[in-house]
Amino acid sequence: MRNAITDQTGFMVVTTPGNPSGHLTPMSELKSFIESIPPRIIVLIDEAYVDFAGNEADRVGAAPLIKDHPNVIVTRTFSKIFGMAGMRVGYAIAQPDVIKTINAHKANTLTMLSTHAASAALEDHEHTRRSRDLVINGKQYFYDQFKAMGVEYLPSESSFVMVNTKADSDEIVNKLRDEYNVLVGNARARWGIQGWLRVTAGLPEEN
Numbered sequence: 041m042r043n044a045i046t047d048q049t050g051f052m053v054v055t056t057p058g059n060p061s062g063h064l065t066p067m068s069e070l071k072s073f074i075e076s077i078p079p080r081i082i083v084l085i086d087e088a089y090v091d092f093a094g095n096e097a098d099r100v101g102a103a104p105l106i107k108d109h110p111n112v113i114v115t116r117t118f119s120k121i122f123g124m125a126g127m128r129v130g131y132a133i134a135q136p137d138v139i140k141t142i143n144a145h146k147a148n149t150l151t152m153l154s155t156h157a158a159s160a161a162l163e164d165h166e167h168t169r170r171s172r173d174l175v176i177n178g179k180q181y182f183y184d185q186f187k188a189m190g191v192e193y194l195p196s197e198s199s200f201v202m203v204n205t206k207a208d209s210d211e212i213v214n215k216l217r218d219e220y221n222v223l224v225g226n227a228r229a230r231w232g233i234q235g236w237l238r239v240t241a242g243l244p245e246e247n
C-alpha cells in the first residue's frame with residue numbers, strides 16, 4: 041500500500057482482519073505504516089471482524105493509535121459478532137475534530153430500537169464470548185476437514201475461511217444452494233478470484 045501512494049492519495053482503507061482473506065494486520069505493522077506515510081492521508085481502519093481474532097491483544101485494535109494520529113479513523117460494526125446486521129449500527133473512533141467533520145456529513149440517524157439494542161449488546165459479554173467461540177471452533181472444524189481432504193485454505197482471523205476448490209466455483213455455489221440450502225461466498229463473482237469460495241462458520245450442525 042505504501043508503494044501505491046501518490047501525490048493524489050488522500051484516503052486509504054485498511055481492513056483488518058481482511059475480507060475475504062481473513063488476514064489480520066499486526067498492530068506493530070499498522071503503527072509503523074501510519075508513521076511512515078504523509079499525515080495528510082486519512083487512514084480508515086475497518087475492524088468489522090476484529091472481535092473474531094483468536095488473540096485477545098489483537099482485539100484491542102487500532103484505537104490507541106488515534107491519540108498521536110489525527111489522520112486515523114477506526115470503524116466497527118454491530119453486524120458481525122453481534123449478529124445485528126438488520127439494525128444498521130456501527131461507529132467510528134477518531135479525534136474530536138475529525139468526528140465533527142464526519143457528523144457534519146452524516147446522512148442518517150439511528151432508531152431508538154437500534155440504539156438500545158446496540159448498547160445492550162455491548163454489555164452482553166457472555167454473548168460475545170459465545171459468538172466468538174462458535175466461530176473459532178467452526179473454523180477449526182473447517183481446517184481439520186479441509187486438511188483431511190487435501191484442500192487448500194487460508195487460515196483466518198475473521199468469521200470465514202477462503203478455500204480453493206480448484207474447480208468451477210459457480211457450479212459448486214449453485215449446487216450447495218440448490219441441493220443443500222447452504223449459501224457460501226463466490227470469490228470469483230465477488231472478487232474475481234477463480235476457484236475459491238468464502239465459507240462462513242455457522243452452528244456446528246450447519247458446518
Ligand SMILES: Cc1ncc(COP(=O)(O)O)c(C=O)c1O
Pocket residue numbers: 055058059086088117118119125128129130
Ligand atoms: C469489511 C467490512 N466492513 C464493514 C462491513 C459493514 O457492515 P455494515 O454495513 O452492516 O455495518 C462489512 C459487511 O459485510 C464488511 O465486510
